[in-house]
Amino acid sequence: MTTLSIEKAAATRPDVVAETKPHVSVRETLSQTMTLAWRATKKMRRNPEQLFDVVIQPLLFTAMFAYIFGGAISGDVESYLPLMIPGILAQTVLTACVATGVQLREDMDKGVFDRFKSLPIARIAPLAGPMMADLIRYTIATVLTFAVGVAIGYRPGGGFLGVVAAGxxxxxxxxxxxxxxxxxxxxGRSATGVQGISLMIMFPLTFLSNAFVPSDTMPGWLEAFVKVNPVSQVVSAARDLANNGDVTMHVVYALIGCAVVIGIFAPLAVRSFRKRM
Structure with missing residues (x-):
């Protein structure tokens, strides 16, 4: 076969990869997402160190912040716990989600996602699957933080239902x-770079909030930023639910914020992921 005939054949040959990517129904998308979520849970079982950040951090940070800052901020540890526990919980859960992007980048660098190119699956499934599995990590962090708080004297006024709702x-x-x-x-270009960028986003949002100190004790310019910080809305909502059992506007604002973030960044993530595939 001559070079010219080979080129003509290549030009007329259908794109095999494209043919394996038909329209995927919502039901199939959910099934594929859960399958990849199961794959991610198997990785957790085989690499338990992936759970260290949601196991060690709640234990360490809860005890450390309570006994170091409790007396200075609220006069004693017991008075500080209703302020601190929801804040520590928000910090632990929100910083734990940084690992999602890092692990995704590591899988992409290892070529794991190259295998998905020829599979007839929804392009959101490889992203949403691991994120569904990460709900296990967030749940572990939530339960441990509340457990440590109760062990050192935290008594949530919202009762069991308030604690569950906050979690x-x-x-x-x-x-x-x-x-x-x-x-x-x-x-991102590398897992290290992704981690650095993610921490630069998360740590200012977490610490420049009302998670650990009342916002009215801050300078005016910083208090103004803290009040509009979305993390502050989440922390305030968690306090209202856990400490008082109240569904306030902070809860509504937090839910609206979640919907906005998903509506913006889920399509962006899928779009950039498809470009890299």
Whole structure:
């Protein structure tokens, strides 16, 4: 076969990869997402160090912040716990979602996602699957933080239902925020770079909030930023639910914020992911 005939054959040959990417129904998308979520849970079982950040951090940070800052901020540890526990919980869950983007970038660098190119699956499934599995990590962090808080004297006034509602809200907020870091993972050049960028985003938002100190004790310019910081809305919502059992406007604002973040960054992550595939 001559070179010219080979070129003609290549030009007329249908794109095999394109043919394996038909329209995927919503039901198939959900099934594929859960399949890839199961794959991610198997990775967790084989690499338990992936859970260290949601196991060690709640234990360490809760005890450390309570006994170091409790007396200075609220006079004693017991008085500080209703302020601190929801804040620590928000910090733990939100910083845990940074690992989502890092692990995604590592899989992409290892060529794992190259295998998905020829599979007839929805392009959101490889992204949403691991994120569904990460709900396990957020749940572990939530349960441990509340457990440590109760062990050192925290008594949530919202009762069991208030605590559960606060935990579910924070898990949802962590999952929505994970879409930001998933997008960063698809555009970053390396796992180290993704981690650096993600921490530069998350740590200012977390610490420049009302998570650990009342906002009215801050300078005026910083208090103004803290009040509009979305993390502050999440922390305030968690406090209202756990400490008082109240569904306030902070809860509404937090839910709206979650929907906005997902609506913006989920399409961005899928779009950049498709370009890299």
């Amino acid at each position: 579910l809200l924070l898990i949802l907020c962590g999952w929505s925020m994970a879409w930001i870091f998933t997008w960063v993972g698809t555009i």
